[in-house]
Amino acid sequence: VDPTIDLFAAIQQLKKEKNAIILAHYYQEPDIQDIADFIGDSLGLAQKAQSTDADMIVFAGVHFMAETAKILNPHKKVLLPDLNAGCSLSDSAPPAMFKAFKDKHPDHLVITYINCSAGMKALSDIICTSSNAQQIVESLPKDQKIIFAPDKNLGAWINKQTGRNMVLWNGACMVHEMFSYEKITKLKVRHPQAKVLAHPECEAPVLALADYIGSTTGILKYAEKSADQTFIVVTESGILHQMQKTSPHKTFIPAPPNNACACNDCPYMKLNTLEKLYLCMQYELPEVTMDAGLIAAAKKPIERMLQISA
Ligand code: 13P
Ligand code: SF4
Numbered sequence: 514v515d516p517t518i519d520l521f522a523a524i525q526q527l528k529k530e531k532n533a534i535i536l537a538h539y540y541q542e543p544d545i546q547d548i549a550d551f552i553g554d555s556l557g558l559a560q561k562a563q564s565t566d567a568d569m570i571v572f573a574g575v576h577f578m579a580e581t582a583k584i585l586n587p588h589k590k591v592l593l594p595d596l597n598a599g600c601s602l603s604d605s606a607p608p609a610m611f612k613a614f615k616d617k618h619p620d621h622l623v624i625t626y627i628n629c630s631a632g633m634k635a636l637s638d639i640i641c642t643s644s645n646a647q648q649i650v651e652s653l654p655k656d657q658k659i660i661f662a663p664d665k666n667l668g669a670w671i672n673k674q675t676g677r678n679m680v681l682w683n684g685a686c687m688v689h690e691m692f693s694y695e696k697i698t699k700l701k702v703r704h705p706q707a708k709v710l711a712h713p714e715c716e717a718p719v720l721a722l723a724d725y726i727g728s729t730t731g732i733l734k735y736a737e738k739s740a741d742q743t744f745i746v747v748t749e750s751g752i753l754h755q756m757q758k759t760s761p762h763k764t765f766i767p768a769p770p771n772n773a774c775a776c777n778d779c780p781y782m783k784l785n786t787l788e789k790l791y792l793c794m795q796y797e798l799p800e801v802t803m804d805a806g807l808i809a810a811a812k813k814p815i816e817r818m819l820q821i822s823a
Contacts, residue, residue: 514788524548524787527794534567535790536582538574539729540751540782545573545790552755554730555627556642556822562586563819571794575600575781576801580631583801584811594789596799598781600628602714605684606663608632614660618680621658624649625814628686629663631803635810637662640818643713644728646671650679652821666690670713670720688779689714692747693771697722700745700766707766710735711747719747736760750777 514520525548527533536558537549546552551561555578562570562582569590572579577600579593606629615623615636625637626646634640641649650671653659659677661668663684672679692715701707701722710732711723720726725735729752736744737759746753747768756765770777793799 514791518791520544520787520791521548524791524794527791531569531794531797532567533569533571533794534561534565535571535573536561536578538578538751538782539733539755540749540779541573541785542751542783542787543754544787545785546751546754548787548790549573554642554644554728556644556728557730558582559585559627559642559815560819560822569794569797571790572801573785573790574598575603575779577603577628577630579801580803580811581627581634581815583803584631584634584808584815587803587805587808590797591801592793592797593799593801594786594793595784596801598784600781601687602626602628602664602684603630603633606630606633606682608636611662611682612636614682618658618660621660621680622653623660623662624679625662626664626667627815627818631807631811633662634814635807637814638817639821640814642728642818643667644731645818645822646713647674649818649821650675650677664714666716666720667713669717670726685716686714688749688777689747690716691770691772691775691777692716692719692768694718694722696769696771697745697747700768704743704745704766706741707743707745707764708739708741709745709747709768711768712749715747723747732756733759736763736765748777749779749782751779751782 575598583591659679661679662682668681708724743764
């Protein structure tokens with residue numbers, strides 16, 4: 514891309530010309546968050562994708578999120594700046610393997626975290642996100658047998674919150690599994706007044722250190738409303754941009770990962786750049802396309818989630 518182009522102005526222009534909406538997740542780089550029409554957690558983004566009247570949805574997030582937007586809008590053009598923006602959690606549940614697992618538990622209902630492929634969604638009864646997982650589980654009778662996939666950490670946390678005994682698929686997010694119980698404990702000793710805010714994709718020992726556990730939107734709102742001034746943030750670092758914007762006088766400390774070579778950036782989320790966003794809007798590529806049968810099968814459990822969370 515010509516380095517003299519004002520990408521912010523050019524993207525604004527393309528938005529108008531093409532009647533496009535840019536939806537961004539909180540883990541996107543700050544420039545992308547600043548140009549987006551809507552920034553949200555997975556539930557907020559799905560709800561926004563469902564309600565938009567734009568002709569084109571530009572999804573600054575990862576593939577499963579853009580796929581969800583396409584499932585909800587089969588007749589709209591859905592673009593993803595980099596098609597390689599996948600998700601380690603989604604990759605941990607290949608549909609064929611999950612189908613064999615599901616067949617071994619024929620009397621179980623399948624609740625699947627939205628961080629999964631459309632193929633997985635098509636095998637599910639209800640989708641959930643981190644902000645509505647507890648509500649969705651509790652909407653089912655106490656004796657209902659449930660398989661929860663693919664995130665074992667979120668599943669274990671919901672089991673604990675609800676007293677259920679859901680069967681868990683053994684998947685996890687590479688970013689949230691990297692946070693260290695020991696290093697966060699050391700940080701707490703140095704900042705005894707700091708509150709620990711964690712995403713439920715973290716492992717149980719890390720969650721045990723948290724003062725608040727919730728989705729990215731939940732974490733952001735908690736910090737905004739809290740009377741506390743200092744927070745240790747145990748999720749992907751992209752959220753810090755909005756936290757600092759909404760609470761400029763508060764202090765946010767990113768939780769350290771467990772080894773010096775690691776970082777708390779999601780390598781998939783960070784594949785999207787402002788340049789790629791501009792190019793994808795200009796050339797209307799890469800586009801997320803899907804088979805109509807798969808769209809229909811994956812749509813049912815998403816709609817069930819949206820009805821329960823309405
Ligand atoms: P939420 O924004 O829904 O909390 O999801 C976090 C995440 O890991 C998305 O990939
Ligand atoms: Fe997937 Fe984890 Fe990245 Fe979210 S942060 S997109 S769950 S790998």
